Amino acid sequence: MLIARAFGYPEASESRMIGLDAEAGVWEIVDPSGRHEVRVPWPGGSIADRPAIRREIVALYRAACEALGVAPREEHESAQASSHPHGAGNPHGAGHPHGAGHPHGAGHPHGAGHPHGAGNPHAAAAEDDSFSGRLRRATWDVHESSEHATFMEDIMRGRATLDDYAALVAQHYFMYVALEEVAGRFADDPAYAVFHPAALVRLPALEADLEHLMGADWRERVAPVPAVDAYVARIREVADQGWLPGLLAHHYTRYLGDLSGGQAIARVVSNQHGFGVEGVAFYAFPELGDLRAFKEAYRDALDVLGANLDEAEQQRMVDEVREAYRFNTETFLDLDKERAAATV
Ligand code: HEM
Numbered sequence: 327m328l329i330a331r332a333f334g335y336p337e338a339s340e341s342r343m344i345g346l347d348a349e350a351g352v353w354e355i356v357d358p359s360g361r362h363e364v365r366v367p368w369p370g371g372s373i374a375d376r377p378a379i380r381r382e383i384v385a386l387y388r389a390a391c392e393a394l395g396v397a398p399r400e401e402h403e404s405a406q407a408s409s410h411p412h413g414a415g416n417p418h419g420a421g422h423p424h425g426a427g428h429p430h431g432a433g434h435p436h437g438a439g440h441p442h443g444a445g446n447p448h449a450a451a452a453e454d455d456s457f458s459g460r461l462r463r464a465t466w467d468v469h470e471s472s473e474h475a476t477f478m479e480d481i482m483r484g485r486a487t488l489d490d491y492a493a494l495v496a497q498h499y500f501m502y503v504a505l506e507e508v509a510g511r512f513a514d515d516p517a518y519a520v521f522h523p524a525a526l527v528r529l530p531a532l533e534a535d536l537e538h539l540m541g542a543d544w545r546e547r548v549a550p551v552p553a554v555d556a557y558v559a560r561i562r563e564v565a566d567q568g569w570l571p572g573l574l575a576h577h578y579t580r581y582l583g584d585l586s587g588g589q590a591i592a593r594v595v596s597n598q599h600g601f602g603v604e605g606v607a608f609y610a611f612p613e614l615g616d617l618r619a620f621k622e623a624y625r626d627a628l629d630v631l632g633a634n635l636d637e638a639e640q641q642r643m644v645d646e647v648r649e650a651y652r653f654n655t656e657t658f659l660d661l662d663k664e665r666a667a668a669t670v
Pocket residue numbers: 389390392393458461462469472473474478479482578579580582583584586587588590591621651654
């Protein structure tokens with residue numbers, strides 16, 4: 327059920343694994359719109375032997391738990407890297423009724439004003455009152471809307487074409503031109519530098535991906551969709567105000583996303599199109615070291631930042647992260663429109 331809910335069917339009421347092959351597991355899922363047969367690609371790429379099945383299902387289960395904010399069950403620990411921070415001592419089981427009662431999903435009206443944000447009850451109930459925890463809980467509903475936008479789901483289910491993917495990369499390019507230009511302006515501020523090591527910089531990888539996907543003249547053939555124009559204008563506005571937490575709201579939403587769900591996107595895309603690193607270099611952070619450790623250090627830095635903000639400023643930053651998610655969701659909607667217009 328967790329896998330069904332995390333991978334596209336947030337309102338699933340039944341889920342049964344009915345098959346598998348080298349590339350994916352297959353589930354039969356029932357939700358209010360009917361019965362669906364769903365292929366979910368193995369997170370680690372193609373598999374060749376029996377032990378890999380368990381390893382990949384556990385990886386899917388863990389990704390699902392993370393996406394839904396549910397603490398994973400302890401007994402899966404042995405099949406995972408032992409350094410995984412969750413699991414041990416976790417009082418919640420995967421079959422815990424709270425998991426099944428996840429109240430928010432794709433298409434759920436935005437949860438603005440919800441006292442715990444979109445939080446899954448587990449996440450909201452956790453003793454984690456850190457600022458990074460608050461940020462995550464108070465924005466998870468808009469994360470879900472972004473993740474389950476049709477365009478994104480098509481990419482994740484291997485239904486998108488190479489052109490669709492290239493169109494997405496082009497939009498990322500315009501986003502990161504702005505993000506990384508304003509990052510330059512804050513480079514001397516130690517409070518910012520900690521979030522933005524050189525190994526995070528994405529523009530060179532995006533340029534290489536676009537050249538690979540579209541050819542040497544890609545610059546003449548890309549343009550921002552309206553949502554990206556608005557997104558970029560907002561990033562520049564926040565930077566012009568010198569509002570550091572606001573800028574970090576945008577930084578967090580993009581870069582931590584690239585280091586999280588982005589990794590799954592890269593696996594699906596490179597499996598589908600037979601890429602090596604070319605075409606998906608944007609999602610590779612070869613100089614950053616262990617991604618999980620970096621994300622934890624990033625969250626620690628958010629906690630330090632949050633400790634220096636009063637309640638109103640904390641809430642303002644949360645609101646800006648919600649805005650950033652909305653810009654991303656709008657981008658997917660615009661890409662959908664472009665795609666529909668191109669096929670008329
Ligand atoms: C198919 C699309 C997506 C999938 C499967 C996905 C999945 C995930 C997962 C599993 C996590 C938790 C990882 C962890 O805690 O280490 C995560 C975190 C995150 N995602 Fe996504 N995501 C998707 C799309 C997006 C989009 C479009 C954005 C925004 C541009 C985004 C931004 C984030 C951020 C900022 C986090 C970190 C939350 C936190 O821990 O504070 N994601 N995502």
